[in-house]
Amino acid sequence: MTPLDLWLSRSIPMCLLLHSLVLMAICFPSASMCPKGCACQQADYSLHGLNVTCSLSRLREIPPDLPPDTVLLQLDHNHIQAVPDRAFQGLRMLRRLNLSHNAVETLGEGAFLGLEASLEELDLSHNRITSVHKDAFARLKARVHVDDNPWHCDCALQQALGGMAHNHEAAARVHCRSSELRDQEGRPFLAVDADLCILARRTTDYAMLVTMFGWFAMVISYVVYYVRQNQEDARRHLEYLKSLPSKPKKPDEPEDISTVV
Ligand SMILES: *[C@@H]1O[C@H](CO)[C@@H](O)[C@H](O)[C@H]1NC(C)=O
Ligand SMILES: *[C@@H]1O[C@H](CO)[C@@H](O)[C@H](O)[C@H]1NC(C)=O
Numbered sequence: 001m002t003p004l005d006l007w008l009s010r011s012i013p014m015c016l017l018l019h020s021l022v023l024m025a026i027c028f029p030s031a032s033m034c035p036k037g038c039a040c041q042q043a044d045y046s047l048h049g050l051n052v053t054c055s056l057s058r059l060r061e062i063p064p065d066l067p068p069d070t071v072l073l074q075l076d077h078n079h080i081q082a083v084p085d086r087a088f089q090g091l092r093m094l095r096r097l098n099l100s101h102n103a104v105e106t107l108g109e110g111a112f113l114g115l116e117a118s119l120e121e122l123d124l125s126h127n128r129i130t131s132v133h134k135d136a137f138a139r140l141k142a143r144v145h146v147d148d149n150p151w152h153c154d155c156a157l158q159q160a161l162g163g164m165a166h167n168h169e170a171a172a173r174v175h176c177r178s179s180e181l182r183d184q185e186g187r188p189f190l191a192v193d194a195d196l197c198i199l200a201r202r203t204t205d206y207a208m209l210v211t212m213f214g215w216f217a218m219v220i221s222y223v224v225y226y227v228r229q230n231q232e233d234a235r236r237h238l239e240y241l242k243s244l245p246s247k248p249k250k251p252d253e254p255e256d257i258s259t260v261v
Helices: 003-033 156-162 165-172 196-243 252-260
Strands: 039-042 052-055 069-072 096-098 120-124 144-146 151-153 176-181
Touching: 144 165, 151 156, 156 165, 156 196
Parallel strands: 052 069, 069 096, 096 120, 120 144, 151 176
Antiparallel strands: 039 052
16 A cells, blocks of 8 residues: 555545535534524625514414524514514514514513514514503513504503503504403594503402402301391290299399390
C-alpha cells in the first residue's frame, strides 16, 4: 500500500462523515424550525425575523414548535378551537398575530402571556368566542380585533374591554349575541352603558339574601317544632301525674310546663 492509498482509504470515510454533518447542519434546523402546514420566510421591510404563514392549513391547534424569531404569524382560516395558556410565550418578537376565521370559543387569563411587550396587532375576528377571562387582554398594547363573534356580554367582557382604553374601536364593534341584560341582546356592546358588574354583584347579593332567609326559616321552624313537641310531652307527663291515685300534693302546672320548655 502506497502512502497515497493509505491516505485515501482514511480520508474518504472522513470526508463522507464531514459531508453528512454539514448537510445535517444545513437541512435539519430549517426543516425542524418551520412547523408542519406553515411556510416560513424572512419578513419584509425592517422586520428582522420570520414571516410564518399557516393560513388555510386545516390546523386544529396552534403549532407547538413555532420558531422563536417569528415576527408575523398568520393562523387564519384553520380549525383552531382553543388558545392554551402561554401558547405564544416563547415568541418574544411577535408583532402581528392573526387568528381570524377559526373556531376559538373562549380565552383564558394566560392566552397571550409573554406578548405584552411586542405585539402590535391581534386579529380574533370571525371566531366563536362567547366569553373571555377579564384579564385575557390585560397589559397588551396591541390593537385587537374581536368583531364577528357570538359574544355573551357580561361583567368579565366589560372588564376585559375596559382594561383596553386604547381599544375603544374594538369594543365598538362587539355585538352582544346574548347578554346579562335582556335589552342588550343583538345590540352593540357600547349601546347600553349599564354596569354589568354591579348587576352581577346585585344578583349574588340577592341570592345570598334568599339563602340566608331560607336557613333562618328552617331554624325558626325547627325551634317551633321542638317547643311544640316538648309542650306535648309535658302535658302528657302532667296528665300521667294527675291520673296517679294517691298523691298528697299536686305539682304546680304552669311552672312545670315552663321548666320543661
Ligand atoms: C408574509 O408571507 C406571505 C406569504 O407567505 C406574504 O403574502 C406576505 O406578504 C408576507 N408579509 C410580509 C410582511 O413579509
Ligand atoms: C388576518 O387575515 C385575514 C384573512 O387573511 C385578513 O382579512 C385580515 O386583514 C388579517 N388581519 C390583520 C390584522 O392583518
